[in-house]
Amino acid sequence: MPQSRRKNEIVGAIFPILPRHVPKLFDHNRDIFVKFTKLTNLRTGSTIVFYVSREKLLVGEGKIENIEKLNPEVVWSRYKDRIFLGKEEYDSYIKISPISGEKRKMRELTVFTLNKVKKYRKSFRSIYPVTSSGRYLTKGMVGEIRNLSMS
16 A cells, blocks of 8 residues: 555544543543544554644544444443443433533443553544544554654
């Protein structure tokens, strides 16, 4: 594959989270991230970068170990102690988006099992716009984010 093509290959996504989710994701060893998303070109080994939407900050990342699409009730019964949300917040999340405030239309929840979850030493402003449903990242974009996370 030519160098320019590899640089543009989709290797991950940025997903928004709320500020209160940061400690749950990075400090409490939660390895399940759930999201209603139409971003379907993600696979095992892809990178998820976490974006605090209100502050527009990139705060950390994780590698996808497994992806499942499941009914929200099945997700909670299977993963409740590993999800980054508590029961009350999860129940609210599956009904209404905390970012847009809109009622959910999608019926299946995407469940990302993560490994190598790490918080960046210093959060930094995203150089890419991010919608409430997230955005794909190319190999070049992930490289730029990692370089910024080191500075």
